[in-house]
Amino acid sequence: MEITGEFKLKGSRQQVWDTLNDPKQLEKAIPGADQLIEEGPDQYRAAMSVGVGMIRGKFSGNVAVGDKSEPESYRMTVDGKGGAGWLKGDGKIQLAEDGPDATVITVEGEASVGGLLARVGQRMVRNVANSLMKQFFQNIEKQVAAGSE
DSSP: OEEEEEEEEESOHHHHHHHHTOHHHHHHHSTTEEEEEEEETTEEEEEEEEEETTEEEEEEEEEEEEEEETTTEEEEEEEEEETTEEEEEEEEEEEEEOSTTEEEEEEEEEEEEETHHHHHOHHHHHHHHHHHHHHHHHHHHHHHHHHTO
16 A cells, blocks of 8 residues: 655754654654664664554564665665554655755655454555654654754
8 A cells, every 4th residue: 555645844854854863752753652672773673552443452563764865865664563463664755845944744655554454444544544644743843843942
């Protein structure tokens, strides 16, 4: 399933980039994150509590960041599993300046799910993924604002 989105955040592209690349800030920003542990440069182990419709569960997995072009773009790869199924995703995140104090983030990627999650239906999973992305970038924007005060 294709995952796309565009988000406009207050904050310079460098401020947003720095926040997106800070593991402590990421852990606070990811909806449902229980922990994000840095295992190596741009390699993380994650634990999350997420719900899709009536299906709720804990997931654990790996997050890798690569193809960095600071402060313009990077690629994120995610794979996780839990009692409700599994998920895999790969996406490119691009940051563009929109004036001196605003950044537009464009997300383009692919995701797949299996197990009980897949039986819920792709439409619901896509809606939840879009909602989680929106929450994530709203949280990043709040952290950028808090860091510039």
